[in-house]
Amino acid sequence: xxxxxxxxxxxxxxxxxxxxxxxxxxxxxxxxxxxxxxxxxxxxxxxxxxxxxxxxxxxxxxxxxxxxxxxxxxxxxxxxxxxxxxxxxxxxxxxxxxxxxx
Numbered sequence: 001x002x003x004x005x006x007x008x009x010x011x012x013x014x015x016x017x018x019x020x021x022x023x024x025x026x027x028x029x030x031x032x033x034x035x036x037x038x039x040x041x042x043x044x045x046x047x048x049x050x051x052x053x054x055x056x057x058x059x060x061x062x063x064x065x066x067x068x069x070x071x072x073x074x075x076x077x078x079x080x081x082x083x084x085x086x087x088x089x090x091x092x093x094x095x096x097x098x099x100x101x102x
Contacts, residue, residue: 004073008069
């Protein structure tokens with residue numbers, strides 16, 4: 001399940017010009033990418049802080065604060081990309097971070 005090409009579609013503000021995508025070789029890499037995106041945003045907002053920390057609620061607030069975010073995950077049995085919503089992304093990032101913590 002984890003090694004499935006994943007495209008993250010996002011829009012950072014109501015302005016349609018902020019639409020973009022990021023693609024990854026796996027769901028795991030996509031979740032890493034979302035966390036890294038949030039961590040870069042934290043560093044932008046707190047340039048003087050050397051060691052930033054956050055909890056899952058902070059990450060969820062970041063995801064919810066975007067105008068839009070969804071995922072397309074390749075399903076080889078169907079030869080198609082299956083869409084997933086923001087809630088699915090939040091569940092997967094939580095599972096991913098929980099795995100990293102152990």
